[in-house]
Amino acid sequence: MPSSTSNFDFVRPVPDLPWRGILLAVTLLTAVAAVAWEIRVRAWGYVATYTDDSDLWADRRGTVKPDSIVIIGDSRALFDSDLNTLEQGLGQRPVQLALVGSCAYPILENLANDESFHGTVISSLLPMIWLAPPPAPPYQKSVRALHRYRSRTLAQRSSHYIGLWLEGHIAFLNDDDLTLEALLDHLPVHNRADAQIPPPGPPYFANMDLDRRNWMIDQAVHPGKLQDRVKFGWPPLFTPPPPPSYVPKEAFLAGVGKAIEARFGDTAAAVKKIRARGGKVVFVRYPFNGPLKELEDKATPRAGPWSRILKESGAPGIYFEDYPELAGFICPEWSHLSAPDSVEFTKRLVPHLKQALATP
Amino acid sequence: MLFNSLTFVVFFALVLSAYWTMRSWTARKNLLLVASYIFYGAWNPPFALLLFATSALDFYLGARIAAAGSPRARRAWMITSVTVNLSSLGFFKYGNFLLTNFEWTLSKYGVAYHAPQFDVFLPIGISFYTFHSLSYTLDVYRKVCEPTKSLRDFTLAVSFFPQLVAGPIVRAADFLPQLVTAPGLKRGQFYWGLLLMTLGMFEKIVLADTMLADTADTVFGYGGPLQALDAWAGVLAFSGQIFFDFAGYSTCAIGAALCLGFHLKDNFRFPYAAVGFSDFWRRWHISLSTFLRDFLYIPLGGNRSGPVRAAINLMIVMFIGGLWHGAAWTFAVWGLIHGVLLVIERLVKAVTKDAAWTEAFMTRLLVGLFTYAAVCFAWVFFRAADFSTAARIVSAMAGRIPSGVGAALLPTLSLWKVGVVIGGLLLAHRALRDTSIEAVVTRMPRWLVTALWTLMLGAIILTQGNGHAFIYFQF
Structure with missing residues (x-):
């Protein structure tokens, strides 16, 4: 009988090759290729920046204290809120929890359900995505981030911290444009005429720091190819997809209408929960312009969702167009401010925030 | 980790x-x-x-x-x-x-019982x-x-x-x-282990996650009727994804063990080159099929009590093998489909009695293609979240679309990715069917080994890793 105390007779074969030399050559070739690629992408204008993934978000969520100032919302809050300026103006450095392309309601709800939280929430309110129903990608993005925050394993945390170190030094670690998948997506392959392909997300046009502050890069600020790619990418992204063919249109629209209706009530309830504990919530409509403004204003006129959310929740709101000092900013790609303008905008926003937050 | x-x-x-x-x-x-x-x-x-x-x-x-x-x-x-x-x-x-099935059974007898759902990790x-x-x-x-x-x-x-x-x-x-005793390292064993780990990571990160996963997820996650092309692409993509994902893990495991001086047996032997279903199960997840053979099929009586009992034993084993993969009836049906295919294969073999024509090249090629197609059909039930999704995809694969119009979901680039990767996979499995990776690498010129290793490593780095969990972790 084979025994656990006898020697095992199975031995895997090993190809007979000069392995040491091969490994040395592989290491050298890979290192040379990586350095060459790094030099190439830096010449194209890429710099080392952090990937705005759920782990980085979860890090920031983990720093929220009961009396923190928290920024939530979409990418406009990420680009247009300068944390240093807010810290100077409000006396406390805010925690940046806005997420690109996300509906922030689940995050507002998460803060509302956190019994210890009685701080301040500055929320970008972009009605088209604030009202996104639960199955929609903007809603799911926030849900995924929260899930990561709640259930990160030790292994995921350590991978994240090692990854941060690498991202802080290597420019080609850019998940917008330079992953294998993103590079393949640039192949000139035409889709079928009837293909239901979701519009692509914007290319790389901002750098992020560890506080999750987004800075628009110069190439996107000035007219040119990159700026065109970004701005002409917004209208398809801001156009709701057609109802699915396999669900009766009336039933689908009724379902969406019901979900939107529920969101108004849920938002008001979340705001009231935070306020009942002594916390504050203020909604901000950040600048946007060009054809994107026409599109958004038509789909969600100010008198619609914006006014209703403020009314039902009782929270104060700052609409950039109401104040001449906030209204004059131009978004180079129609949706976000350039880095210098974002600092200036925040300076001018602070007094309005203070006033709104002083309101009982 | x-x-x-x-x-x-x-x-x-x-x-x-x-x-x-x-x-x-x-x-x-x-x-x-x-x-x-x-x-x-x-x-x-x-x-x-x-x-x-x-x-x-x-x-x-x-x-x-x-x-x-x-x-x-x-x-x-x-x-x-x-x-x-x-x-x-x-x-x-x-x-x-x-509990869910218990509830359902009681409801059939008019008993309304709602069992508490256990929030078990x-x-x-x-x-x-x-x-x-x-x-x-x-x-x-x-x-x-x-x-x-x-x-x-x-x-x-x-x-x-x-x-x-x-x-x-x-x-x-x-x-x-x-x-029992400290393992020694054969010449080249450590480096060969590293190369196997690179190959496994390449299979998982580049081929499964980057080239195929999105296509499979899009098709299996869609709630409506699909065009036949999209349904087939999704199913073929999943056939490749699950192979590269799981075989990639096994290859990494074998490589890591080799680096530490341990020897683990193969878990996959080019399964998509299988000619027939018993051949497939000698090549796919070998450690599970031998476990079930030794500890379930043989104790049940195996082939010893006549063909009918052997067929029943096979069905029991494949049913349990299906459920081992997950707590859902779709997995059980996946196992049963394989059980039925194995039983049919035995019947056909009993009728043809190893006739010379069964060994002809064309016969083997056609049987091989049929085997792969049937395995893909079974994968639909393995991957689908429920039977209605599986039915929708099978209907679309057969060109039967209830509304007459199926959605074209996939970008053309995804179709190309599936075509190239799955085509390459099938050709590679066919070419390597009767040999081993070790034998092939032994015959390769060293510059080619260096180039392939570098390319795999480069592609892994370029992919930047997205930390997708391995599919088999959930089992």
Whole structure:
């Protein structure tokens, strides 16, 4: 009988090759290729920046204290809120929890359900995505981030911290444009005429720091190819997809209408929960312009969702167009401010925030 | 901890360095044991206790089986081990599934009963380590191996980190003997292990996750009728994704073990080149199919009681094999489809009686293609979240679209990716069907080995890793 105390007779074969030399050559070739690629992408204008993934978000969520100032919302809050300026103006450095392309309601709800939280929430309110129903990608993005925050394993945390170190030094670690998948997506392959392909997300046009502050890069600020790619990418992204063919249109629209209706009530309830504990919530409509403004204003006129959310929740709101000092900013790609303008905008926003937050 | 994570890269480098620096074999084994529990505990530390409890119990029961004075007592101890192991697996993996089915059955008799849903975390890799551990008591009972006297060795055999959470299912009888004396490294073994790890990572990160996963997810996640092209692309993509994902994990495990001086057997042998379904199961997840053969099919009677009983035994084994993969009837149906195909194959073989034409090239080619197509058909049930999704996809694959208009969901680039990767996969499996990766690499010029290794490494780096979990972790 084979025994656990006898020697095992199975031995895997090993190809007979000069392995040491091969490994040395592989290491050298890979290192040379990586350095060459790094030099190439830096010449194209890429710099080392952090990937705005759920782990980085979860890090920031983990720093929220009961009396923190928290920024939530979409990418406009990420680009247009300068944390240093807010810290100077409000006396406390805010925690940046806005997420690109996300509906922030689940995050507002998460803060509302956190019994210890009685701080301040500055929320970008972009009605088209604030009202996104639960199955929609903007809603799911926030849900995924929260899930990561709640259930990160030790292994995921350590991978994240090692990854941060690498991202802080290597420019080609850019998940917008330079992953294998993103590079393949640039192949000139035409889709079928009837293909239901979701519009692509914007290319790389901002750098992020560890506080999750987004800075628009110069190439996107000035007219040119990159700026065109970004701005002409917004209208398809801001156009709701057609109802699915396999669900009766009336039933689908009724379902969406019901979900939107529920969101108004849920938002008001979340705001009231935070306020009942002594916390504050203020909604901000950040600048946007060009054809994107026409599109958004038509789909969600100010008198619609914006006014209703403020009314039902009782929270104060700052609409950039109401104040001449906030209204004059131009978004180079129609949706976000350039880095210098974002600092200036925040300076001018602070007094309005203070006033709104002083309101009982 | 995932193989395809930066944490693992650092962890493995540290373990390797410490392991080969130590002189004492006992110290090395202690290191591996601690490293294996860190590897597992980095996911959810409390479940490391469950892993230890499972191992310690089977260590004790193995000793009791060996020491039992009568066949009846041996059998009682073995049944205890099987019952405890399967109960633990059943509680964590099948608890809610059983309750839901219990509810459904009662409702058929007019009893409205709503069982409470248990919010139970599924310990990662529980199906694998339960089988690692159970194989020991079963082999001791069968007198295939003697019990070990070292609890440390046994817990290491069950928890050895390369194969801990997603296989191969390494039997204690195959692993314990390797713990007796310090393993030496054959010439090139360490480097060959590293190359296998690179190949496994390439399969997982580049081919499964980057080239195929989105296509499969899009098609299987769509709620409406699809065009036939999209349905086929989704199913073919999944056939490749699951192979590269799981075979990639096994290849990494074999490579990591080799770097540490251990030898694990193959878990896959180019399965998509299989000619017939019994051939497929000799090539796909070999460690599971041999486990089920030795510990279920043969004890049920195997082929010994006539063809009808053998067919029933096959169906039972494949049904249970299906459910082993997940607590859902779709997995059971996947297993049953394979069971039916195996039974039909036996019938056909009984009729054709190895006639010369069955060995002709064209016959084998057609049977091979049919095998792959049928395996893909079965994958639909494996991957679909429910039967309505499976039915929708099968209908679309057959060109039957209820509304007359199916959605074209996939970008043309995705269709190309599927075509190129799956075409390459099938050609590679066909070319390598009767050989091994070691034999092929031995014949390769060294510049080609260098170029391929560099390309795989470069593609992994370029992909930037997205940390997708391996599909088989959930089983």
